[in-house]
Amino acid sequence: MAHSLHSLHTFALNSQCQNFVEITQLEQLKTQSFSAPFCLLGEGSNTVFLNDYMGTVIKIALKGIKITERESDTLISIAAGENWHQLVSYLLEKKIPGLENLALIPGTVGASPVQNIGAYGVEIAKFIELVEYFDITTNTMHSLNNEQCEFAYRDSIFKHALKNKAVITQVHLALPKKWQPVLSYGPLQQLDVITPQAVFEQVIKTRNSKLPNPYTLPNAGSFFKNPIITNQQLAELLKQFADLPHYEYGQSHHKVAAGWLIDQSGLKGHREAGVEVHEQQALVLVNHGNSEGSDLIKMIKHIQQVVYTRYNIMLEHEVRLIDSCSECHINAEPEQ
Numbered sequence: 001m002a003h004s005l006h007s008l009h010t011f012a013l014n015s016q017c018q019n020f021v022e023i024t025q026l027e028q029l030k031t032q033s034f035s036a037p038f039c040l041l042g043e044g045s046n047t048v049f050l051n052d053y054m055g056t057v058i059k060i061a062l063k064g065i066k067i068t069e070r071e072s073d074t075l076i077s078i079a080a081g082e083n084w085h086q087l088v089s090y091l092l093e094k095k096i097p098g099l100e101n102l103a104l105i106p107g108t109v110g111a112s113p114v115q116n117i118g119a120y121g122v123e124i125a126k127f128i129e130l131v132e133y134f135d136i137t138t139n140t141m142h143s144l145n146n147e148q149c150e151f152a153y154r155d156s157i158f159k160h161a162l163k164n165k166a167v168i169t170q171v172h173l174a175l176p177k178k179w180q181p182v183l184s185y186g187p188l189q190q191l192d193v194i195t196p197q198a199v200f201e202q203v204i205k206t207r208n209s210k211l212p213n214p215y216t217l218p219n220a221g222s223f224f225k226n227p228i229i230t231n232q233q234l235a236e237l238l239k240q241f242a243d244l245p246h247y248e249y250g251q252s253h254h255k256v257a258a259g260w261l262i263d264q265s266g267l268k269g270h271r272e273a274g275v276e277v278h279e280q281q282a283l284v285l286v287n288h289g290n291s292e293g294s295d296l297i298k299m300i301k302h303i304q305q306v307v308y309t310r311y312n313i314m315l316e317h318e319v320r321l322i323d324s325c326s327e328c329h330i331n332a333e334p335e336q
Contacts, residue, residue, distance in 0.1 A: 005057065009044030010106065010214035010221075011287050011319075013296070017049075019056040024081075026062065029134045029167055034058075037325045040167060042108030043083070046115060047320045048220055050293025054324045060110050062169060067094070075129065076173045080110025084117070088200070091175070097196030098127060098175035101182055103203045106214060106221060110168040114158040115318075116151045120203055121184040125151035129174040133158075133166040141169070153249070154225055154318055210281040218287040219278070220319045224258040224303075227313045237311060258315055259283035265306045272299040293323075297330055304332035 003020035006012050017039075023029060037055030041047060062079040065087065074096050078087060084107050088099045101122035111117075112124045113131050125146065132143045150157040158166060181194055187206045191198050212219055229237075234254045237244055241264070245257040262268075262282035270277045274291035277299075278284040285299060300317055308314050314331065321328050 003057070005044075005049045005053065008041065008057065008059065009047050009049055010218060011048040011296075012218035013049060013287065013291060013293060015049040015052050015293070017053040017055065017057040020059070021056060022059045022061050023167075024061050024063070026134070026169060029169070030139055032058065034136045038164075039322055040164075042081070042111040043106060045106035045214060046111065046220060046318070047322060048293075048296065049322050050296065050328070051324045053322060058167075060108065060167065060169075062110075065090070067096070070174075072178070073174045073176045076175060078109045078171050078173070080108060080168050080170060082109045083107075084109055084112055092196055092200055096175055097179045099173075100196050100200035101188075101203055103200050104207045109171050113149060113151075113156055113168065113171060115154055116156050118154070120188060120206075121182045123151070123153075124173075125149070125156075127173045127175060128171065130172040131168055132170040132172075133162070133168045136165050136167065142166075153228065153255070211284060212278060212280070212286055218289075219284050222259075222283045223285045223300075223317055223319050224262070224283060224315045225318045226255045226258045227261075227315065228253050228255050229313065230254075233312075241311070256313070261307050261311055261313065261315070262303055265303075265310050267303060267306060270299075270302070272296070272302070275299045277303070296321075300330045301332035304330075305334065308332070308334045 002016045002018060005015045005017055021032065039053060039057050041057055041059045061081040063081055064079040065082060066077040068075040085104050087109060088103050091099060101120040102117060105117050105119060113128055117124045128146050128149065130143050130145055131149055132141060135142050179196060181199055183189055187202055188199060191202060228249050231252055231254060234246055245260050246254045249255045259282045262277065267277045268282050269279050273295040274288040275295045276286050276288060278286050304315050317330060321330060
């Protein structure tokens with residue numbers, strides 16, 4: 001039975017899937033058919049369905065939060081379908097800080113380890129103690145500790161060895177009782193009074209000033225990853241582009257700001273049908289409507305080519321793109 005995907009992903013293209021299932025109880029996973037093609041979904045804030053999907057979309061809507069006090073930290077056990085920002089807000093109300101830099105990131109708790117979500121100098125990997133998942137191939141429950149999750153920048157084992165094999169059901173976060181603020185990013189350095197609540201409010205204010213609300217102007221958040229380049233590459237670029245924002249990433253690499261690369265390439269406001277590079281934040285692509293997956297692909301390739309020509313950096317999209325049967329990756333051919 002065809003089911004519209006318009007309201008199930010925040011980029012809101014007019015696609016549909018053949019079948020739709022919502023998982024609200026763990027027991028459902030044991031009887032659920034995972035025959036291909038299938039697509040696991042949270043709130044759809046980092047996923048775009050480019051075309052009609054010829055399989056089953058399985059939305060994970062498990063709920064529940066448990067708080068366990070320990071000697072030096074607090075263990076938070078959260079079901080995969082809980083909303084991420086509501087969790088951050090709820091914990092602050094309970095005087096449990098640590099996640100405030102990650103406020104207002106859209107999506108579910110279950111999606112957070114997959115992407116190793118991060119913002120304003122903090123990644124979720126810093127706090128994850130355990131991730132529980134249902135193994136589709138063996139029909140059994142398993143768990144991975146932090147190291148086994150193989151976290152990296154916007155990356156984890158769930159994008160590789162366990163892709164389409166694991167349904168994350170619960171995430172366990174260990175939040176230290178001794179709060180240590182992370183204030184490395186500009187807007188946070190301007191705070192007069194440093195409290196978890198103040199950081200939380202400043203992050204929300206900063207995000208709201210730059211990022212459009214996906215529920216009023218459809219978008220999928222930050223569309224491209226910040227490229228990681230070698231120190232040598234950076235040195236060459238800085239000769240020509242002295243104000244390129246860059247951040248240390250290990251000893252031999254730096255991360256550079258994808259939004260700045262797109263902005264400085266003159267692409268803000270560029271449109272392909274109803275898909276536009278957002279006027280305030282070049283890292284975000286918005287959908288004004290009357291757009292198709294092909295318009296978005298055209299836009300991605302255009303941005304990649306323009307940025308590559310100017311900076312010799314090929315941007316990778318952070319957003320998960322789903323074609324008619326599977327995930328796909330769009331890479332433009334550099335123009336000769």
